Amino acid sequence: MQNHGFIQSISNCSEDKTPWGTKILLKGEVKVDGHFILLSPVNVSVIGGRVDRLIERWSIEKEE
Numbered sequence: 001m002q003n004h005g006f007i008q009s010i011s012n013c014s015e016d017k018t019p020w021g022t023k024i025l026l027k028g029e030v031k032v033d034g035h036f037i038l039l040s041p042v043n044v045s046v047i048g049g050r051v052d053r054l055i056e057r058w059s060i061e062k063e064e
Contacts, residue, residue, distance in 0.1 A: 010039060012046040020058040021051030 013024070025045045031038045 008040045010041050010044055010046065013044075016062065018046070019050065019055045021049065021054035023047045023049040 012018070013022075023046075024039075025047050026037075026039075026043060027045065028043050030043050
């Protein structure tokens, strides 16, 4: 499988606003390239949830 060099945003999911431990739901066919799963708006939904310890560390890392 080749990387075609484009990134699609997934609604409700971003590095600076989605805390560590947030749960996602994989749907349908999910492709794998090497050791990476290729996520897109078609095959993933953010379902939320929280892991307090991870959120605490994520908040500290964001501030640094």
